[in-house]
Amino acid sequence: MNNKNPDSIIDFENIYVSYDVKPILENINLKIKEKQHWVILGSNGSGKSTLIKLISNDLYPNTKYPFKKEMFGKKRWGILDLKKNLGIITNDLHNYFEKQGSFLSTYEVVLSGYFSSIGVFKHQDFTKEQHKKALEVLEFLEILDIKDKRVGQMSTGQLRRCIIGRALIHNPKAFILDEPTVGLDIKAQNSFIKLIQKLSSKASIILVTHHIEEIFDEISHVALMYNKTIFKQGKKDEILTSENLSEIFEIDIKLEKENQKYYIKSI
C-alpha cells in the first residue's frame, strides 16, 4: 500500500464513539507523528481509556458520522500486526497477568510476547536471536537480575516492566502507557518514569495520566481531554498552562516548573 503519511502514528479526524446510545467521545481529531512524545491528560471519566480502546481497536467509531481513522498510515489492522507496531500497556493487561500468569517467570513473560501467548509452549520454536533479544530487553528494562522470578512473587513495578518487555521485543514504533504508575509508591513511581524516559529513545511514547508530575522532559506534545473530546492539543509549552489545566480539571490550578518537572503550586 502506498503510504502517503509515512511518519504518522495516529491520524484521526471527526471520530465519535458511543456505548450503546450513550456518546462517550465526540469529534476526536488527533495527529501523532513518529519522534513525538505525547501526554494525554484529563480528569476521571473524561474519556482517556475510551480513547485508548479506540486506538487499540477494542472499540470502533460510530459510523453515523464521516471519519478518518488511520494508524501508521493504514486504515485496517490485524490485532497482532498492530501490536507489533504499537505496545499497549494497560492496567487490565497487568491484572490479567497477575491472575492468569502468576506461574510465569520474567523471562517467559517477555519471550512469549513473540507469540502473544500467556506462557511458553513446546510447539513454539524460538530462534537463538529471539532468546538473545529477550535477554537484551530484560537488560534494558533493568530486570535481568529477576529473570527467573515468578509473576506471583513480583512487585507491581517489576510486573509492569515485564509487560513492557513483552511489547518491546517487537521493537514497536510507539508505546501507549495508560496510567502506568498506578499502585507504585513514590520511589517506584520515580524510577518507572525514568524508565519511560529511557524507553522514549527507542519509540514514541503516548503517556495517559492525570499526574502532572509525571510529564517528563522528553514529552513534546500534550492533548487535554475534557467533556468527551480533545479540548486542546499541540506543543507542550503552548498547551500546558495553568489556565488550560484549570479548565479541564474544573479547579483553580497554578502550574509551576522546576528542574524540568511540572508541579501544582497551589489550588
Ligand SMILES: Nc1ncnc2c1ncn2[C@@H]1O[C@H](COP(=O)(O)OP(=O)(O)OP(=O)(O)O)[C@@H](O)[C@H]1O
Ligand atoms: N463499558 C461502558 N459502558 C458505558 N459507559 C462507559 C463504559 N466504560 C466507560 N464508560 C463511561 O465513559 C466515560 C469515559 O470513561 P473512561 O473510562 O474512558 O474515562 P477516563 O478518562 O479513562 O477515566 P479515569 O481517569 O477514571 O480512568 C465515563 O462517563 C464512563 O462512565
